Amino acid sequence: MSSTRPAPDPFDGAVDAVVEHSPALMWRSGPDAKHDYVNGTWLRFTGRRLEEEIGDGWIEGIHPDDRAKRLAVEQLHAADGTPFEARYRLRRHDGEYRPVLDRGAPYREDGEVRGFIGFCIDLGERGEADQAARDGFFRAIAHELRTPLQALRMLVEVVRRSAEAGKDPDPLMGNRIDAQFDRLGEMIDQIAETGGRQDPEIRTEPLDLALLLRRLTEGKNELLHVRAARTRHVLRYRGPEHATTVGDRRRLKLAFGSLIDNAVKFSPRGGVVELRLKIDPAEICVQVRDQGIGIPAAEIPHVSRRFFRGSNAPPENFPGPGLGLATARDIVERHGGSLEIQSEVDHGTCVTARLPAEAGRR
């Protein structure tokens, strides 16, 4: 360093302690990315001694596949003196490579970049949980898409065979096939709504919410129609015949459709699923109530998180990527409303969407 005498330390060594014990893995590099300092947190993380980490030693801890990339980033930013960010895998003391986020900012002496000061944080469990959620999502979506495809193949076969037998087609067959296409369309909307974010804007238009809900109920009933099985769902709508409001038609349909699907899915023994619409001067209230397995009380605050799944609803038994409630909440909130969940294990769940009434009076 160029200064001759160290300035008196107004913090009496506290700064050193802060740096040494910072929760981040801190480091400083000189020219050519050689480290001349790493803090105690870094050493505890890698389980190595300072002598082993300084100079080029620290590079050994980077996953071999990530080394070149990490060094290139620093070199590139040293040339123009700008801060950088890098993600790579760093070996922990137990030998496991952990995903880290590394940020470096240039420091200068006499106006020249001398190196970087930076810190790493272990993305660890967060990164892994995100990855696991993504993996689970794609697996579930793939599986989910196969179900309507299977149904369509079987329905088409029914049509083909009745034609071959010279029988008149079942007049309801068109509706049943349409219902499967609607279901595929909804899944695609849900994927777009979750992953793509290509179309984030809410497009409001005047709409008859009562009619939308009644049609949705009829469509879903079509899907639930099984003559032979013992387990039955009764889906019904209660509310006014018509209710004019404004909103994003496609998205509201997706939101309430997701809530109905959940209600049916999580009442495997059948039962009544009731969709209620109530119009108050202050708000529009849509309620979806089932007689299903319910949600454990402690988990209710987490249910509208993406990919969430109740401890009483393992994915082997209950298909789906865990997006329904998250999608519904997102859409309702973007309409200025809120979603409320009441539930009791083995008795059922009631999801209430409240939308501002002023939206309806515009």
Place this chain on the structure above:
Amino acid sequence: MKRILVADDDPAILDALSTLLAPSYEVVAARNGEDLLRELARQRFDLVLLDLRMPLMVGENALAAIQTGGWVIPIIVMSGNRARIEEAMRRGADESLAKPFAFPELEEKIARLIAAPPKPPPAA
């Protein structure tokens, strides 16, 4: 007429399969594992067509329950998940179908299994 028990949680698939099988077989439909076992206890079946993903009792557990319950009956498992199909085959399912499959594939497997001589009872 031979009797088939079809278990699938998806109403549309269950309904279409029932319609398609009805000309050749007597079909009973179950939407979950509990219904499946209840039906098995009620009457004799010649074959079980079992979706592995079902509420209340997954197909794998239903398969085990059928085996331990002493029912000697051919079982065809269906699933969109190949790993689960392989596992179910290891555990003694007779045939499998990966969703989405074509109906003639199923027809052929059913005909083959039902025509086959009854399998020996499981070792006690």
